[in-house]
Structures are given as structure tokens and as C-alpha cells.
């Protein structure tokens with residue numbers, strides 16, 4: 001059972017109150033009309049699926065109903081930090097340069 | 099390899115079963131192989147077997163970081179069926195179903211294939227409409243299927259609460275009589291033994307840590323036991339597939355999630371079929387040993403820890419207790435998780451890549467055990483001929499760029 005600290009509610013709550021919403025920091029294409037099939041496919045379907053440090057979006061569905069970000073270890077499930085949308089994570093993987 | 103038979107059993111009884119031959123060799127790696135298969139789960143072993151048997155390619159190694167069949171193959175709930183909605187998936191899974199039917203004889207190993215029938219329950223009108231649509235699609239594809247009403251379901255499965263006071267009322271079900279279960283370990287071991295006897299080297303405790311290329315094409319794998327040269331490398335590593343792809347700078351449309359199951363203490367036979375429910379997310383069968391085998395859903399979040407989240411298994415067990423009130427007091431023996439490789443369309447990837455000599459077979463997610471023979475069979479063809487098997491063609495990785503997805507979220511809905 002994960003315990004997530006909602007940065008809006010400022011409370012540590014159980015996993016059941018939240019929905020996982022996938023990899024964080026995926027930028028919506030600015031000019032969708034000009035994307036190639038390759039770029040569309042990459043944007044829609046390809047994820048980094050990291051083993052280790054992972055930045056991801058969560059939705060506080062049974063709480064404030066807001067989205068926020070989490071840095072989590074996908075092997076140990078340790079949660080390093082939670083932060084608001086628009087903020088940058090403090091914990092990052094050395095390999096993550098993009 | 100000496101064949102297993104009633105006579106060999108009898109002969110070995112005379113020497114108190116102390117002289118049975120080792121089931122497979124434990125070879126030291128050769129310098130170079132025609133094909134290195136990464137991953138010694140059911141799919142990797144089946145690929146090796148069909149490469150040797152149907153394509154005469156026997157200079158093959160299966161490289162496994164742990165022990166054979168210790169990944170999802172060992173962790174799954176062994177349910178077999180082929181009632182998928184879309185033509186592409188239905189043909190692929192039906193190809194596998196046909197292979198199950200003769201597999202024990204083909205491998206000379208009892209895989210305990212048991213066509214005991216699979217019920218997919220409908221609890222509301224939309225479930226029933228979906229069931230009708232799927233069964234009709236199946237029948238058009240020559241796959242057996244029937245739509246049953248609640249009374250017929252009750253006749254097939256007296257244990258299930260089909261009464262009007264049920265928490266999750268049963269309106270009907272789809273029924274695939276040829277579906278059922280097979281013994282997971284036996285499948286891995288049977289393919290392993292048969293492949294070994296055709297000359298395939300099974301290299302256990304050998305982890306691939308890098309994929310080496312020469313002038314753009316694959317030339318071998320780096321392992322914890324040194325470099326092994328190979329003309330072709332075929333990755334069949336389920337939940338670890340993204341990590342293999344990263345070794346050559348590739349990304350896959352795959353996310354790895356824990357998927358859980360549990361078994362009860364062994365009890366007397368009470369359930370002789372497989373019952374699954376998409377809507378409440380739980381399914382159950384009874385093993386020949388007597389354990390109730392119960393499958394849950396995937397954790398919503400990605401993870402590589404081979405255990406799942408408690409709320410998920412709790413949710414499933416709550417549903418099972420409502421569906422089968424008689425088993426409420428049965429104690430659970432073990433619960434575990436495996437890392438499943440889910441794709442955006444819940445269909446697998448059986449594919450060449452842009453790198454010559456590199457192939458992937460993955461994305462089977464929550465439901466690839468049933469496909470073990472078929473997957474190995476079409477993937478062996480793809481690797482041997484460097485051209486997709488006709489049944490594998492729609493499952494190429496290109497579909498995530500062309501848009502030709504094969505959306506099986508409905509038929510693959512409950513995790514099995």
C-alpha cells in the first residue's frame with residue numbers, strides 16, 4: 001500500500017484515494033497538425049517504463065480532485081517526493097537527460 | 099533423450115526410479131550461435147523448440163538470468179482460451195489453442211492440458227451485449243463459443259451464486275468449452291526438454307546485460323558469463339522487455355505492472371471449470387491438487403517489484419467471496435505477483451526491429467500463457483525467415499505508428 005502526500009491537501013493519504021495517471025512531464029504537441037505518424041505514435045504510445053526512478057502523475061480522485069506529480073522508485077516503491085504540476089522534481093536519474 | 103512412456107515408467111520402477119536420465123543438459127556456452135533467445139520462459143523455450151523442429155535451426159541458445167520458467171510462466175493462473183474479439187487476435191490465439199490440443203504428444207511430456215471450459219460472466223445488460231458480440235465474432239472465425247443464460251450458467255457451475263439475491267447478479271455468460279487450463283511448469287519443462295533433445299543449449303543463471311552490434315547489425319549478447327556471439331538475437335523477456343530495448347537505445351510501447359494471484363489451501367473438488375468476471379475483476383479455477391487458484395488485476399502504477407498492492411488483491415477476494423459464498427472461510431496459502439508487459443492495445447508485439455538480426459516477442463501482458471505454443475511457433479518462423487509469420491504480421495511494432503491497433507481490452511479485460 002502506497003502512501004502519497006498530496007501537495008495540495010498537504011496530507012499523507014492512502015493509495016486508494018488516488019488514481020495513477022501515467023508518466024509525467026509529457027509535453028502535448030504544440031502544433032498537432034504538423035506531426036508525422038512517427039511523432040504521433042511516440043507521443044501517444046511510447047513510454048520510458050523506467051526501472052528505478054520514475055516521474056509520474058497522480059490524481060487525488062477522492063480528495064481535492066487535482067493532478068500532481070510523484071517521483072517514485074519502481075523497484076523499491078519508495079516515494080522520494082511529490083510536487084505540484086508545473087514544478088520541477090528535485091530527485092532525478094543521472095541517465096534522464098531529455 | 100529416452101522417451102517417456104508407460105513402459106519406461108515400468109522399467110524404471112524395477113530400479114526404484116533411481117536411474118532416470120537428467121531432463122536436460124547443463125552445457126557451457128559455445129562461442130557462437132545462429133540464434134540466441136533471451137528469456138527462458140515458456141515463450142522463449144517454445145521459440146527454441148519450433149526453431150529446431152520446424153526450421154532445422156539447432157545451433158540455438160536460450161539465455162535465462164534465473165531458472166527456466168521462473169518468470170511469469172511460473173506465476174500465472176494457467177487459463178487457456180481463444181475467444182478474442184478481433185480477427186487478428188482470434189486467429190493467433192486459436193492457432194495456439196490448436197497446438198495445445200496435441201502438445202503433450204508432440205513434446206512427449208504431459209502438460210496436463212485440461213479443456214474444462216471457460217465461463218466469462220455478464221452482470222449487466224452491457225456485459226451481455228458485449229458477450230453476444232464477442233461470441234458471434236468468435237463463431238464467424240470458427241472458434242467455439244456459446245451465449246448462456248443464468249440458468250445454464252448455474253447448471254455448469256453450481257458453486258456460483260446465480261440467485262437473485264447475489265451481490266453481483268449473473269445474467270449469463272459466454273462459454274468456450276475448449277478453453278481450460280494447463281500445468282504451467284510442465285509447459286516450460288516440456289518445451290525445455292524437447293528443445294534440449296534437438297540440440298538447443300539452455301543456459302541458466304546467465305543474464306544478458308548488453309546487446310552488441312557490428313556495422314549496425316546485431317552480433318551477440320554481453321552476459322555475466324562473458325560475450326556470446328550470435329547471428330540473430332530474439333528477446334522474449336516479458337516485463338523486462340523495455341530494459342532489453344534500452345540496451346540498443348530503443349523504446350517500446352510497453353509498461354510493466356505487477357499482476358497478482360493467490361491460491362488457497364487444497365480442498366476437495368468443488369469447481370470443475372474456469373469462472374471469470376470482467377466486471378468485478380476476479381476469476382477462479384481449481385487445480386488438480388485442490389487449491390483454488392484466484393487471479394486479481396494489475397496495479398494501476400508501473401512497477402518492477404514482484405509483488406502487488408494490497409488493495410488490489412483485497413478487491414478481488416471481496417468479489418470472489420460474493421460470487422462463491424461457499425468459499426468464504428477457505429484460507430489462502432500463498433499470494434504473489436509477476437511483472438507483466440502491457441501494451442496500449444492489450445495485444446502482443448511479435449516483431450522484427452529496425453536493427454537487422456534483432457527481434458522482439460513481448461507485450462503479452464496479463465494473458466500470454468495461453469499463447470505459449472502459438473507464440474513460439476509464429477515467432478520461430480519470424481526469426482528463421484527474417485519475415486513475419488502471416489499470423490504475426492499484424493502484431494508488428496509498426497502498428498503503433500501506422501495506427502492499426504488491435505484493441506483487445508474487452509476480451510483481455512480481466513487479467514488472464
Ligand SMILES: Cc1cc2nc3c(=O)[nH]c(=O)nc-3n(C[C@H](O)[C@H](O)[C@H](O)COP(=O)(O)OP(=O)(O)OC[C@H]3O[C@@H](n4cnc5c(N)ncnc54)[C@H](O)[C@@H]3O)c2cc1C
Pocket residue numbers: 136137138139140141142161162163164165166167168169170171172173174175176177178304305306307334335336337338357358359393434435436437438462463464465466467468469513514
Ligand atoms: C499473476 C499472473 C497471472 C496470469 N494468469 C494468466 C492466465 O491465466 N492465462 C494466461 O494466458 N496468461 C496469464 N498470465 C500472463 C502470462 O504469465 C505471461 O503472458 C506469459 O507467461 C509470458 O511468458 P514469457 O515466456 O513471455 O515470460 P516469462 O515467463 O516472464 O519469461 C521471461 C524470462 O526472461 C528472463 N529475463 C528477463 N530479463 C533477462 C535478461 N536480461 N537476461 C536473461 N534473461 C532475462 C526472465 O528471468 C524470465 O524467465 C498471468 C501472469 C501473471 C503474473
Ligand SMILES: [Zn+2]
Pocket residue numbers: 006007008009010060063064065066
Ligand atoms: Zn489532494
